[in-house]
Amino acid sequence: MEYCAPEREANFLLFELFRVQDIWPNIAGFDEFTQDLVEAIIGEAARLSAEVLTPTNQIGDQEGCTWDKGDVTTPAAFKGAFAELTAGGWLGLAGNPEYGGQGMPKMLACLVEEMFWSSNTSLCLYGTLTVGASLCIDKHGTQDQKQTYLPHMYDGSWTGAMALTEAHAGTDLGIMRAKADPNADGSYRISGTKIFITSGEHDLTENIVHLVLAKLPDAPQGTKGISLFIVPKRLVNEEGSLGERNAVASGSIEHKMGIRGSATSVMNYDGATGFLLGEANGGLAAMFTMMNYARLSVGLQGLGAGELAYQQSASYARERLQGRSASGAKSPDLPADSLLVHPDVRRMLLTQRAYSEAGRAFALFVGLQLDLAKYSDDAGAQQLAELLTPIAKAYLSDKGFEGAVMAQQVFGGHGYIAEWGVEQIVRDARIAQIYEGTNGVQAYDLVARKVVRDGGVCIRGLVDHMSQTQVLEGHRADLNDAFDRLVRATGSVVERANQDPELPGAVSNDYLELAGLTIYAWLWAHMAAIAPQNDFGRAKRETANFFFKRLLPKSLGLAESIFADSSAVMGLPPELF
């Protein structure tokens, strides 16, 4: 399987659509990211993706991970690839420069992350969890903790793992049982069993830094009684060298539908030594400070899967000869025309492409808000990032999975055969809709916490912002209708939610999709307006036209469905399910 990173797209989005050359010079630390440097970074990430990560993707899936008495062996080919990934400093991309990170804009990091996800999702996960854990330590750790862990995590010699879920406590973390008992020296003894721990145990690095949620003795009930602890697999001596093995062990690894090169452990903490990270009983809040980043990352995983799938299916459709065009043979000298003459194959390819390209623009728009919030203390940007994060996580991962399924369909029977690689994309992409908060949880977060709570102010502000952007005139009327539908749906949801506590959950899935579709419509109308007058721009305008004619109409049904009462879902008594 081949993968070609979307470098031209990256350039278009950064320098033509969002014009970061006008934004970054005003942000301290970002002024060094000139177009030349950015293109060099993107180019190197593209090379690494195509030449190092992609070739290990399929063999990693086939080989999978193995468990033996607590030791976990990753696919053989992952060792060298991971070493190249970390040697390039890619795990410290957006990390704190004080501790060896590169302090790169999130917008740029988004583009690089997408490429890595596309080229090898399983391998990428060992790095992503490290980035997530290091963000958390950077935000909440003491100076000593940062100095101890961050340099090793940025350079990839140690990886990170996040231990939240227990067998009976997934979405509902408040009912977790893991406990933390204080030691005399200020450390804690952590005991409990966590499940679904991505990279909880593996053989790629000499140490693994677990961030574990657990309850202190006499902690309050529920989510307000959860604390966060740093629990390294190997303890770190005072001078920074690796010390003895901690009581942290993998009890088994899961056999999963996909991401089989990524080791998912049941982790046992048997009185393991841990160190409080942030405030006592403030663990969930501490976890959540990195959630916006982690959730955007999982969205990018979906985007990366969709892009890879699009590339595979477009290339298959170009080369596969089957049937004749309904308007007369297009390649009369060949035994058949290419699949590209068939309108329904084009529909599947254009659908993938329309979601993939708008999705990338959307992810960068969210990345921009995160950058503005973090480096310019822009409260509006922070609020917008919080509004958009659940949409990015869920909508990008949903469309990535649907795109992968569509690519598989373009392949016909070959799409079902392991050898061709597309079915792996489907299996790998599926998890992004589930972990890091299921997409149902994202939708509820969006509607209940980000829309209803502020009476729809923030999302109406977004619509105002979108309304003021330059767009292709031919799409203006349809776009305004879409804005209007979203605003009406928002008003209706906010109003009814006051009387009906079930309403946000009842409409959340459809509302999130309506919001995503509307934002994508805006981005397509905007991209079509500013795209250059060449083949690249022509493809943008044709895809925009397809989006408005064939995909945006879905918003009609979504809006209608949102106007339904919660009784439509709550009416059936539980015992009749």
Added chain:
Amino acid sequence: MEYCAPEREANFLLFELFRVQDIWPNIAGFDEFTQDLVEAIIGEAARLSAEVLTPTNQIGDQEGCTWDKGDVTTPAAFKGAFAELTAGGWLGLAGNPEYGGQGMPKMLACLVEEMFWSSNTSLCLYGTLTVGASLCIDKHGTQDQKQTYLPHMYDGSWTGAMALTEAHAGTDLGIMRAKADPNADGSYRISGTKIFITSGEHDLTENIVHLVLAKLPDAPQGTKGISLFIVPKRLVNEEGSLGERNAVASGSIEHKMGIRGSATSVMNYDGATGFLLGEANGGLAAMFTMMNYARLSVGLQGLGAGELAYQQSASYARERLQGRSASGAKSPDLPADSLLVHPDVRRMLLTQRAYSEAGRAFALFVGLQLDLAKYSDDAGAQQLAELLTPIAKAYLSDKGFEGAVMAQQVFGGHGYIAEWGVEQIVRDARIAQIYEGTNGVQAYDLVARKVVRDGGVCIRGLVDHMSQTQVLEGHRADLNDAFDRLVRATGSVVERANQDPELPGAVSNDYLELAGLTIYAWLWAHMAAIAPQNDFGRAKRETANFFFKRLLPKSLGLAESIFADSSAVMGLPPELF
């Protein structure tokens, strides 16, 4: 994993909705199928499904099939289960009674098939291909051929295989290369390589009857030059005993995303002895006489997957405690409420259920037309069956897959873990959208051949029929709007297709979905009207309400999208994909 066959549903559909007790007595051979007998048959199929087929489903997936020098070994547990399946005569269910078949109504066979698909898709395939091949022999074979093969196929001592696809010729069979050279004794030497041959080689039976498409010397170009041949793995002696091994061999088996207990072979025919079935150069037509049945069966596979997935996820949602109801704790004595208090979980369950129950009713409606066409020579029913078949194949399999994905989502992280079994349903269900003509091919068949060709007469006739049915008054207005949308979309497609040969392919996917959704709306309104005044009926009415409020609105967007020109998909030049 447990599976409980929908016996009450079967009873409701046969005797309350479609009232077969008023229809079957008028069809020769069907009068023996009294309600008592039907319930006994359904009951026995339900028992076999739950007790014999289901327990071998997951282990069959895990063990898979193996290939060794042309020999294919199926999962160990399949041997006994297949023997029980065949001993009960289930492969001859709808077979010709003259040769040992049971001549059962297709409506009844549909219900049984669905149960078998639900309980073990891979194992079921060994039987389904046998049923398909025996249908073809029954319809096109000489008396001698029928006598030689059918009794063994009905009793399951021999299975069937259909060899159509070649590596370069999938949907486009006209460009196939397999050839058939006449022998002096009237038989043929068949040579060529076929791929994706389900049950082409296995160890469940002593013989395998291959139906192979190949070209006679000097056959016309394209699909009009294809003939069909019976090529048994072991030749049959004159007195009916098994003779020598034919030159038929499995070259390898595929590693697939799912249906891993089903062996899919590359088959090599090296001058194998074959016997012409039906007319020379009439092979494709002969194949297609069984297509309506085979395609409905694949639709039933999707339905079966959806039903199994619904059962798993509903049961998980009942038992899994996580979070609290937004309207106050429902199980205050437990650490958390069940998933059923969450509106979005209910949305996923009700969506699955609404498609599953309407899908079953729809499948039986198609089965009824096939019965009327076959046994009453009802030309209208034949035409209706031909119109509905592509919808049944594609829509049932699409909704089955989507339902399985939704069930997986209800399971959260557990849905991604092999041990829980739901991810297998997703993997198994996926193939139904691809084989037996991809769903894109079905959609094109529907629009180009079944709707545009007769100017929309048949589908408007169906709408008339549906309009005259008793429906729940509360749904009447929405239903009439849906009919109106379908009729307007049909008129628009028929009219524009005259000028634009790309139009049918451009809108086919959305048109098929609109047709499916409209038919389901009719069935829900009808079922809600006649369902009894008890819990069973209440569930029907609540699900109907959910369907009308939350699922039918999708038809708004589909209709709008169908009104788009073909330029929306044809505009992008091939080189820009």
